[in-house]
Amino acid sequence: MDAAAATMTTTTTLRKRQLTVRTTRSAEEENAAGKLAAEPAEPVSPSARLVEDFYIVVVIGLATPVNLPAARSGIAAQLARYPRFRSIQVTDDAGGNPRWVRTTVNLDDHIIYPRLDAEAVAANPDKAVEDYVASLSTMPMDESRPLWEFHVLDFPTSEATATTAIRVHHSLGDGMSLLTLLMACTRSAADPTMLPAMPPLPTRKGAIYARPRPPASAGALAFAAWVWSFFVLAWHTVVDVASFFATTMFLKDPPTLFKRVKHGEFQRKRIVHRGLSLDDVKFVKNAMNCTVNDVLVGITYAALSRYYFRKSGDTDTDRDLRLRSILLVNLRPTTSLHACVDMINSGRENEVKWGNALGFIILPFHIGTHKDPLDYVRKAKQVVDRKKSSLEVVFTHVAAEVILKCLGLKAAAAIFHRMISHTTISFSNMIGPVEQVEFCGHPVVYIAPSGYGPPEALTVNYQSYVNTMMVNLAVDEAQFPDCHQLLDDFAESLKRIKDAASSLC
Template identity: 35%
Template sequence: MTKEEVEEEPLSPMARLFQSPGIENCIITMIGFKAKINPDIILDDLKHNVSKHPRFCSKLSDDGERWMKTKVNVEDHVFVPDIDLQEINKDGDGFVDDYVSRLTLSPLDKSKPLWDIHILNVKTSDAEAVGVMRCHHSLADGMSLMSLLVACTRKTSNLESFPTIPAIKRREQMMSHRFGNKGWYSRSINAVYYAVRLIWNTIVDLLLLWATSLFFKDTETPISEGIGSGNNARRFYHRTVSLDDIKLIKNAMKMTINDVLLGVTQDALSRYLNQRYGDKNGEGVTTTSNLNNLPGKIRIRAGVAVNLRQDIGIQPLEDMLAKDSKCRWGNYDSLVFVPFSISLETDPLVPLLKAKSIMDRKKHSLVAPMHYSIIEFIINTFGTKVFNRTCSNTTTILSNIVGPVEEVSLHGNCITYIALTGYGHSQALMIHFISYANKMIITIAVDPAVIPDPHNICDEMEKSLKAMKDTLSGKSD
């Protein structure tokens, strides 16, 4: 051990999981800017601030079991590729897509802290430059990284002010919310019913989780067939839609934003699969046929990420890093597996109602925190080699992260979009949502050998969202 390296602390169980053999899960955050990025400013800022964050100035010990604090040479973590702008400007989006895709084949160097930043001063369709931050999933989950990003930014409207951090608390328990104004007898009966349902739903979900880890697989479909492994190259595609439209649907249908996003995704994947099944030529060219080409009884499930912290949403970074914090830094989320209803609906609101129904039931279950506890127990008791196959037996992963509620700037450079996603999972499809100001950014991560046209999935999402909004607007007229 050198003077620059100090043994710090053991890896958490979830960090050990993400460091286990064969698992190289990484998070990629792509940030679009309104102006070119000055690399010298980024380097100077990192030199002054990276040491304040323990995970970004720590590397793995030789046995992979502990974090070792080390001196960080930021020049080894920041990359500014030489770019022929005259050639690249013809297709800036393609250059960025290809560059980020190549990163998925280049593992992070475990002899130093597990993160890097790539500065691409390339004009794309929605930005003048793109910054790409990559870090190993063992460092943190998406919510932790979003809180870190917000701590580094300032309001665009006032460059001296930190962004607004809304206080988002977990909803009150259903029991007090629904039964608080009823009489003692009614409250008692309803409390018993509530508890019985909670226990029953949890038992059923745990049995399904166990079955999924052993043998219960999703139907092989065009978005999963032929999948190789999480080590295949991934490609990323993002699309920006109106957050106000989503909120309009949420309020009209008396549901949550997560319910709306799940309903939109369910409907979009149904239509996309219908196109793929309708491709009679077998040439990978999707059709726009209105015929129902879907086979019966398709089982598709999504692993939906659930934040287990007491306070959800963006948190002040100093609070997350504080000892024994209730909104702690790191990986403190779980997955609940949600079945999709794959069908073509004539009423655009039906997918929303189906999504709300299944999510209401999942919220009335303790499977998310119990799944997390089970993972910790297995890792602490048996190690990571016996870990389950729940992800490989399901079709996709979804997550929704609350981003800045207003436009923000990084060193005076206004951010146009934030697209967060990941790679290293076994699924051929991952879908991430991030809200930013009045936008919702949808990011699709795909195995291009399985899904060669991710933009079509985004197209279907936009169509579904518009159809839902138009239907509700017509009802209110």
């Protein structure tokens, strides 16, 4: 064990935790609990029940030392007043379904100042932060109180003056829920009296599979093409649903450097990040007339390919190794971020649809060598466009709820984990604040979200913040001891792709 983690006072022994709490309370306790609950208890959603072993970890770099009184007062005024952040999951003896019940929030239970080895911190503060964040994957959370924590590492690193690691159980919300909360809790660094500028509304107004009807003036050929697109949508959906069932039952990715080696055995997760230029990503997007997501998937193809061929020593340049990733997709309306932030700021946070509203896509990842670096982005665009012409994401969301309702949590969780373990990578990306923000009076230098829990050795998350696109990796540290070299591959891949795109302009 590393020196920084060895001196932590909190136990680092991992246990299999039961998320819900079965309680038998006295009449006095029931009356007190009733006074705390301003609204009726809400049932825990099927999506939230399926992620009972999943955690989100957001590492935030701060530009100033932590002002503890200001931080406590800001957290008390913001996070602690949102329903999920002041609730626990309870299953009464009389029923079998967990529900959210309001409880008292004691900030001393949620703001943690770990005691680290002073020599280890002085020798390498970046590694001390990284080691401590890795240790969170081995530390259980107390299920008798709301499942969120602020871990304050109040010493300078190469990136920030202080660092905060926020750990949240995934049942409290998905990425969009937490981004909504972040946007509502922060203020513009340029003018702390103002909310930060919101990300621009996406050009897509409907679902990713939507096919707008052509105007009558477009002619019969355009109308026929529009009708034909629905047949294509139906066919792609049938193929993807069949692939989903096959993956759940028997279809596995081949063993590679990226495939988890020890299934069923917990491995400590190391979470690392690297900032990429968002301007470079947008430059490639504009030069190739594609989307930011296409570019990010292409960069990931290229980075994993570089790592694979260097690490394996494989010299077959014609090889096209196909892996698969689980791509999480937000099912909320594309304008929901703006609408939810508006509701929170007007005091109507109870109207916000918190929790998880996710579907997922099984997205092929191609490992190979290309003389033209832009071919990675072209391949990515082809794959992503194909997946947009499918109802797979809706089906997976509905299927998860039906399976949970019909077969119960234990069976549904087993199916869910089996399906994920048959793929290789988890992948997601989120758009973040477009200007520098302050959190509880502390200017934010960077935001690096990731997590642990999925039965995969590698998770890739992208998060934008101002003009930086942060690539975040959560890896089984025993399987990826050289995870920083993998981060180098992401940076080098973007550089090569950007240089090649310059020739198109």
